[in-house]
Amino acid sequence: MKSHEPPVAQTGAIDSACQQPAGATAVLVLADGKVFWGMGLGAEGEAVAEVCFNTSMTGYQEILTDPSYAGQIITFTFPHIGNVGTNEQDIETITPSCRGAIFRVDITQPSNWRATRDLDTWLKSHNLSAISGIDTRVLTRLIRDGGAPNGCIAHHPDGKFDLEALRAKAAAWPGLNGMDLAREVTCSQTTKWDEQRWDLEAGYTALTDPEFHVVAVDFGAKRNILRSLASQGCRVTVVPAETTASEILAHKPDGVFLSNGPGDPAATGIYAIPMVQELLTHKELPIFGICLGHQILALALGAKTTKMHLGHRGANHPVKDFTTNKVEITSQNHGFMVDKTSLPANVEETHISLFDSTNQGIRLKDRPVFSVQYHPEASPGPQDSQYLFKRFRDLMAERRK
Numbered sequence: 001m002k003s004h005e006p007p008v009a010q011t012g013a014i015d016s017a018c019q020q021p022a023g024a025t026a027v028l029v030l031a032d033g034k035v036f037w038g039m040g041l042g043a044e045g046e047a048v049a050e051v052c053f054n055t056s057m058t059g060y061q062e063i064l065t066d067p068s069y070a071g072q073i074i075t076f077t078f079p080h081i082g083n084v085g086t087n088e089q090d091i092e093t094i095t096p097s098c099r100g101a102i103f104r105v106d107i108t109q110p111s112n113w114r115a116t117r118d119l120d121t122w123l124k125s126h127n128l129s130a131i132s133g134i135d136t137r138v139l140t141r142l143i144r145d146g147g148a149p150n151g152c153i154a155h156h157p158d159g160k161f162d163l164e165a166l167r168a169k170a171a172a173w174p175g176l177n178g179m180d181l182a183r184e185v186t187c188s189q190t191t192k193w194d195e196q197r198w199d200l201e202a203g204y205t206a207l208t209d210p211e212f213h214v215v216a217v218d219f220g221a222k223r224n225i226l227r228s229l230a231s232q233g234c235r236v237t238v239v240p241a242e243t244t245a246s247e248i249l250a251h252k253p254d255g256v257f258l259s260n261g262p263g264d265p266a267a268t269g270i271y272a273i274p275m276v277q278e279l280l281t282h283k284e285l286p287i288f289g290i291c292l293g294h295q296i297l298a299l300a301l302g303a304k305t306t307k308m309h310l311g312h313r314g315a316n317h318p319v320k321d322f323t324t325n326k327v328e329i330t331s332q333n334h335g336f337m338v339d340k341t342s343l344p345a346n347v348e349e350t351h352i353s354l355f356d357s358t359n360q361g362i363r364l365k366d367r368p369v370f371s372v373q374y375h376p377e378a379s380p381g382p383q384d385s386q387y388l389f390k391r392f393r394d395l396m397a398e399r400r401k
């Protein structure tokens with residue numbers, strides 16, 4: 001037995017040694033029968049999903065509202081979540097898509113001048129169930145060693161739980177492999193976006209003199225990506241995930257942006273790959289992809305994507321940019337990756353993870369097309385990678401010439 005193996009390990013059946021403590025109002029049951037008792041937060045009810053962890057120390061509201069977490073329950077490894085409450089600005093989308101959240105300690109009274117609601121009330125308002133009092137170190141080690149499991153959170157204030165039924169629900173959940181979730185979180189109609197990034201003095205301001213027009217394909221786009229594009233002088237038209245290439249080109253864009261998003265890129269690719277392939281026939285058109293957008297671009301170019309053991313989710317991941325030889329600290333949230341050995345000859349690997357050497361960026365050798373696996377909009381996270389939005393802008397400026 002490895003020293004870090006969790007003491008609750010039991011496979012296949014409910015861990016009968018794990019007695020319900022007095023006062024427990026919630027439980028996390030994994031598909032293999034591991035049981036974690038705790039206190040319920042947010043909405044009463046049950047949620048089944050893949051259980052992943054995020055190591056960021058700040059930005060829980062941005063993480064909880066990142067649409068890429070659809071189909072996932074997020075374990076926060078940082079113990080104190082909720083202390084600054086929630087507000088109306090630090091959101092990546094209005095309605096969160098994650099299925100639930102797992103915390104180490106109970107939520108305290110919010111202490112921040114911007115807070116409008118405490119996290120518990122906010123979770124309830126979005127019908128999200130959460131659990132606190134979980135030994136998140138044990139759970140995180142278990143995910144690290146065994147990969148992200150499927151699990152079920154149940155929050156019942158009466159303290160009555162059918163553990164076997166919860167385990168069966170978790171085991172029956174099909175898993176993210178092969179799941180297209182972008183269609184569930186994309187916008188329903190074409191909209192305009194011109195709000196810029198947050199400024200301490202001015203807050204979010206509208207863009208006044210746009211220089212470029214970007215069509216952003218919304219597979220579950222984070223707002224800070226759209227804000228970052230606007231801050232580079234781009235008027236952004238946001239289109240639904242299933243928009244065709246000719247509909248996109250009818251907007252006469254200077255460049256096309258492929259957004260982040262949830263689920264398996266190969267499943268999303270059914271409609272997105274032909275769209276990107278058709279865009280690629282327009283040799284002058286700048287294209288920029290982030291995360292799911294990166295994976296879809298790689299698939300459209302003939303590369304493969306695979307599910308990772310546990311993925312990358314945090315705000316301190318070092319990435320090397322081979323085009324400058326600089327290392328940047330990045331914000332990440334992905335569970336699939338581009339198989340770098342499958343990249344065709346006309347595609348160059350531009351970025352790698354310095355944690356595990358996995359692919360983090362590509363560009364075409366003969367076109368103004370590039371993408372990254374991580375999150376340069378950094379919401380939450382370090383700002384090192386903002387230069388990528390400028391790189392996209394420079395490609396659009398170059399095309400104009």
Ligand SMILES: NC(=O)CC[C@H](N)C(=O)O
Nearest residue numbers: 068260261291292335336
């Ligand atoms: N943030 C994202 O766009 C995630 C992409 C994809 N759903 C993955 O998990 O790898």
